[in-house]
Amino acid sequence: MxxxxxxxxxxxxxxxxxxxxxxxMDGARMQDIADLAGINKALLHYYYRTKDHLFxxxxxxxxxxMFRKFSPVFDANLxxxxxxxxxxxxxxxxxxxxxxxxxxxxxxxxRNPERIKKFLxxxxxxKLWQTLLSQHQEEMKKYNITNETxxxxxxxxxxxxxxxxxxxxxxxxxFERMGIxxxxxxxxxxxxxxxxxxxxxxx
Amino acid sequence: MxxxxxxxxxxxxxxxxxxxxxxxMDGARMQDIADLAGINKALLHYYYRTKDHLFxxxxxxxxxxMFRKFSPVFDANLxxxxxxxxxxxxxxxxxxxxxxxxxxxxxxxxRNPERIKKFLxxxxxxKLWQTLLSQHQEEMKKYNITNETxxxxxxxxxxxxxxxxxxxxxxxxxFERMGIxxxxxxxxxxxxxxxxxxxxxxx
DNA sequence: GTCTATAGAAGGATAGAC
DNA sequence: GTCTATCCTTCTATAGAC
Numbered sequence: 092m093x094x095x096x097x098x099x100x101x102x103x104x105x106x107x108x109x110x111x112x113x114x115x116m117d118g119a120r121m122q123d124i125a126d127l128a129g130i131n132k133a134l135l136h137y138y139y140r141t142k143d144h145l146f147x148x149x150x151x152x153x154x155x156x157m158f159r160k161f162s163p164v165f166d167a168n169l170x171x172x173x174x175x176x177x178x179x180x181x182x183x184x185x186x187x188x189x190x191x192x193x194x195x196x197x198x199x200x201x202r203n204p205e206r207i208k209k210f211l212x213x214x215x216x217x218k219l220w221q222t223l224l225s226q227h228q229e230e231m232k233k234y235n236i237t238n239e240t241x242x243x244x245x246x247x248x249x250x251x252x253x254x255x256x257x258x259x260x261x262x263x264x265x266f267e268r269m270g271i272x273x274x275x276x277x278x279x280x281x282x283x284x285x286x287x288x289x290x291x292x293x294x
Numbered sequence: 295m296x297x298x299x300x301x302x303x304x305x306x307x308x309x310x311x312x313x314x315x316x317x318x319m320d321g322a323r324m325q326d327i328a329d330l331a332g333i334n335k336a337l338l339h340y341y342y343r344t345k346d347h348l349f350x351x352x353x354x355x356x357x358x359x360m361f362r363k364f365s366p367v368f369d370a371n372l373x374x375x376x377x378x379x380x381x382x383x384x385x386x387x388x389x390x391x392x393x394x395x396x397x398x399x400x401x402x403x404x405r406n407p408e409r410i411k412k413f414l415x416x417x418x419x420x421k422l423w424q425t426l427l428s429q430h431q432e433e434m435k436k437y438n439i440t441n442e443t444x445x446x447x448x449x450x451x452x453x454x455x456x457x458x459x460x461x462x463x464x465x466x467x468x469f470e471r472m473g474i475x476x477x478x479x480x481x482x483x484x485x486x487x488x489x490x491x492x493x494x495x496x497x
Numbered sequence: 498g499t500c501t502a503t504a505g506a507a508g509g510a511t512a513g514a515c
Numbered sequence: 516g517t518c519t520a521t522c523c524t525t526c527t528a529t530a531g532a533c
Contacts, residue, residue: 095498117320118405121527134499136528191404197460198401201394202321204463208470216471235493242474243486246465250457255449257400257460260407262449267411268419271445283446290438291494302516324509337517339510504529511522 100138102128107139108149112195116146116202147206150199153192154210160185165219171230172289179252179285186256187277193257234292244292251284303341305331310342311352315398319349319405350409353402356395357413363388368422374433375492382455382488389459390480396460437495447495454487 106128110119121142125132139145164178186193200207224238231237236244255262255277263273309331313322324345328335342348367381389396403410427441434440439447458465458480466476 099498115318115320115401115405117318120525122525131500132527133501133529137498140528142527194400194404196464197397198318198404200461200463201397201401202318204467207464208467211467211471216468220472240486242469242472242479243483243490246458246479247454247487247490249461250453251450253461254453254457258403258452258456260403261399261410264407264411264414265419266445268414269423269445276445276449280446283443284450287446287450287494290496291490293493323507325507334518335509336511336519340516343510345509498533500531500533502530502532504527506525506527508525509523512520513518514520515516515518 099130099134103130103135103138103145104148104152107135107145108153111146111149112153112191115195115198119146150206151210154196154207156189157192157196158214162219165223171227171234175248175288176285178248179288180281182252183277183281183284186252190256190259193253194259197257233294235294236292244288247291248288251280251287255280302331302333302337306333306338306341306348307351307355310338310348311356314349314352315356315394318398318401322349353409354413357399357410359392360395360399361417365422368426374430374437378451378491379488381451382491383484385455386480386484386487389455393459393462396456397462400460436497438497439495447491450494451491454483454490458483 103124107119107124110123110127114120114123119142121132121135124145125135128135135145139148160182161178163181164174167174167177169177224241259273262276266273266276306327310322310327313326313330317323317326322345324335324338327348328338331338338348342351363385364381366384367377370377370380372380427444462476465479469476469479
């Protein structure tokens, strides 16, 4: 693969990412992607045979980015409280830079649940799960956490971080009427959400 | 309008709702809707001039349903804690019956933020807001709540209720690997989320 | 590897008969 | 009010020249 190939292929991939995230699989047009990349449609099909192939490449990359942000939480040598603060700070910072990713993923995954199942097959969920459990078994006793409530807790943490960005358009419409700035809100959220969770699990 | 008209129009509306919620505005096909309603395409255009008109009718109805579930919370004569428990119980029950609505709304609102702004213009946000504030000003002192943190608190409550259904496909894929049943999880969630919030705001 | 031109299919919308 | 037939546009995908 020559330098020129790599550049074109990358440019296509970047443009496709932007268009797919903005309009979704169904709303995106190959013509839009070609225009944004400054090339013509035929070249898209030369590199990625079909729209579906191109979309899949973009989806996998984005899903990987989102989940990679979670993984340090599982093996970092931090206390539970430190992990929670670390997670919200890092994850919300990532979402501030990529505010449309949550909505994109939620939509495409609802549209085609097989996509995420296939993606997760390459991730050792069970292993991460066991690591996390064993790492904090002792610490959990100090908090209001049992093995049974961990799914509730983890989904709550994800919810508090991701939801404001997924539902951003709704929140912004409401905030506009209440004189609140979304940027300020999301910056405050890093600390608020961490405090919120820690108080909620404290005995 | 004759009885027959009403039946056909309703049948179209119901079919359109099902198809739009399942596939989104961009993915939905007028042919799908006609097939599901047991009529032909031309009749769709007879009742709702364009696909856009039909979609707007469906969207407004769904947005109205979702937000109506929030409104009793604003004026009910209940203590703060009772309101929180009432909200999670009612709202999650509604979502259990309509699990695809959150994903649908989030997607369409991201696709076109104007829609929700227009919808909210007909709702007296400021009034509901003032009612809520004045109603619990005294009670707030007992909790960890200030006027400044109310947007954080309210978005957190919405997040804990809505997110699991919006991201249902992701959670189900994860839960499958961990031997957890989503139905059971969502039933437990009513109480877990309420307890979670109440502990989080308690001093 | 990149372009122009076009095939081929699908979708929204309308005309016109009943 | 409902149907069949069809127009017209748009979109993905490919053929073929350079």
